[in-house]
Amino acid sequence: xxxxxxxxxxxxxxxxxxxxxxxxxxxxxxxxxxxxxxxxxxxxxxxxxxxxxxxxxxxxxxxxxxxxxxxxxxxxxxxxxxxxxxxxxxxxxxxxxxxxxxxxxxxxxxxxxxxxxxxxxxxxxxxxxxxxxxxxxxxxxxxxxxxxxxxxxxxxxxxxxxxxxxxxxxxxxxxxxxxxxxxxxxxxxxxxxxxxxxxxxxxxxxxxxxxxxxxxxxxxxxxxxxxxxxxxxxxxxxxxxxxxxxxxxxxxxxxxxxxxxxxxxxxxxxxxxxxxxxxxx
Numbered sequence: 001x002x003x004x005x006x007x008x009x010x011x012x013x014x015x016x017x018x019x020x021x022x023x024x025x026x027x028x029x030x031x032x033x034x035x036x037x038x039x040x041x042x043x044x045x046x047x048x049x050x051x052x053x054x055x056x057x058x059x060x061x062x063x064x065x066x067x068x069x070x071x072x073x074x075x076x077x078x079x080x081x082x083x084x085x086x087x088x089x090x091x092x093x094x095x096x097x098x099x100x101x102x103x104x105x106x107x108x109x110x111x112x113x114x115x116x117x118x119x120x121x122x123x124x125x126x127x128x129x130x131x132x133x134x135x136x137x138x139x140x141x142x143x144x145x146x147x148x149x150x151x152x153x154x155x156x157x158x159x160x161x162x163x164x165x166x167x168x169x170x171x172x173x174x175x176x177x178x179x180x181x182x183x184x185x186x187x188x189x190x191x192x193x194x195x196x197x198x199x200x201x202x203x204x205x206x207x208x209x210x211x212x213x214x215x216x217x218x219x220x221x222x223x224x225x226x227x228x229x230x231x232x233x234x235x236x237x238x239x240x241x242x243x244x245x246x247x248x249x250x251x252x253x254x255x256x257x258x259x260x261x262x263x264x265x266x267x268x269x270x271x272x273x274x275x276x277x278x279x280x281x
Contacts, residue, residue, distance in 0.1 A: 027136030028090035028111070034078045036063065037254035038092035038115050041131040043067045044256060045140055052088050062219040063250045066258070080104040090134060118255025120184040121152060128257055144257040151260040155188050155267060163192040164270045167211040173200045173230065181259065182252050186215075188263035191270055203233050213273045214240050215266075217249030242276045245269040 030052040033039045039054040040063070048069050056077055057063065058070035076082045080101060083091060088110045095116045097105070105112045113134045118124045125145050132141025166186055168176045176182040177197035186193050194209050195201075201209075216231070230236075247269070251262035 028088075028134075030086070030088045031090045031092065031135060032076065032083065032086055032088035032110070034076065034083075034091065034093040034097075035115075037094065037117065037256075038131070039063075039070070040067060040250070040254050040256050041115065041128065042092055042135065043069055043073075044128075044144060044258075045132050045137045046135045048073050050135070052086050053082070060219070062217075062248070066248060066250050080108075083108050083110070092131065092134065119179065119181045120255070121148070121188070121260070124148070124255040124257060124259060127255060148257040148260040151264055152188055155190070155260075155263055158267075160190040160271070163187075163190060164274060165194050165210075165212045166191040166215050166270070167194050167206060167209060167213075169206065169214045169216055169231075173202055175199060175201055181255050185252050185259050185263045185266060188260065189266035189270060191266070203230055203236060207235065207239065212243065213270055214244045216244060216246045217252065218246050219249040219253075243273045245273055 027050075029050050031042060031046060031050055032052045033042045033054045036055055036057040039058045042051060042054065043058075051073050053074040053076040054070055056075040058067060058073075059075060064070055076086070083105060088108075091105055091108070091110045091112045093101075093105070093112065093114055095114045097114060102112075111134075113130065115127050115130060116123070118127045125148075128141045128145055129138070132138045132144075168182050168186075175195040175198070176193070177195050177199065178193050180198065183193045191213070194211050206214075214236075245266070247266055248262055251259050
């Protein structure tokens with residue numbers, strides 16, 4: 001019980017941003033990340049030489065092209081056996097860790113930091129600082145946040161007069177709503193999400209909503225799948241053949257400082273889409 005209590009106190013301190021300043025002796029050198037979003041923050045903030053492993057998901061194409069260093073870092077499958085075998089001095093995971101896994105992590109002897117999801121830019125600042133402090137790189141975290149904020153300020157200064165109406169169109173008809181990171185990035189880009197809440201829609205519902213632009217994530221966009229067959233619907237191709245954009249899904253699935261860069265790229269894509277012949281219905 002004492003071990004569990006100590007782990008809880010360490011976690012609580014980290015989440016509240018009250019961790020003591022790092023010294024060279026306390027900087028972790030065998031850091032293990034158990035979730036894709038903590039992978040990305042860790043690779044942003046710490047050199048590969050100090051990373052014991054990231055998840056196998058960081059080797060998937062959409063993430064790997066943005067964090068290529070994952071190709072030369074060992075991977076894990078989020079199992080307690082791997083934690084015990086790796087002997088990390090810091091474990092990064094998310095707030096959805098199971099009670100059983102929490103108990104096993106507490107017994108591993110490693111410091112455990114649970115990183116909450118970031119679904120807007122204020123939360124991105126919070127989690128970047130949290131991970132930066134945990135890995136001993138608070139100055140690098142602040143530099144990334146400063147760069148993100150400069151990009152966001154530039155986007156605000158050049159915001160379109162009329163927001164571009166966008167529908168995020170995922171495989172199987174999934175549409176992300178307004179309480180999502182997708183919406184935060186889209187609004188920073190000068191668009192507006194016409195889906196109020198997360199949910200599903202069919203081709204008829206999409207056409208009835210009359211978005212200016214359809215936005216597709218690039219994670220599985222070029223992978224043959226029955227879920228993606230609807231993208232080739234003749235009516236969609238006719239109405240939106242020139243008004244489709246593909247965004248870097250890895251920057252919108254996880255809240256990271258680069259999400260501001262995704263917003264800047266999205267701004268250019270949206271403006272290009274509506275400037276094409278027949279750009280706005």
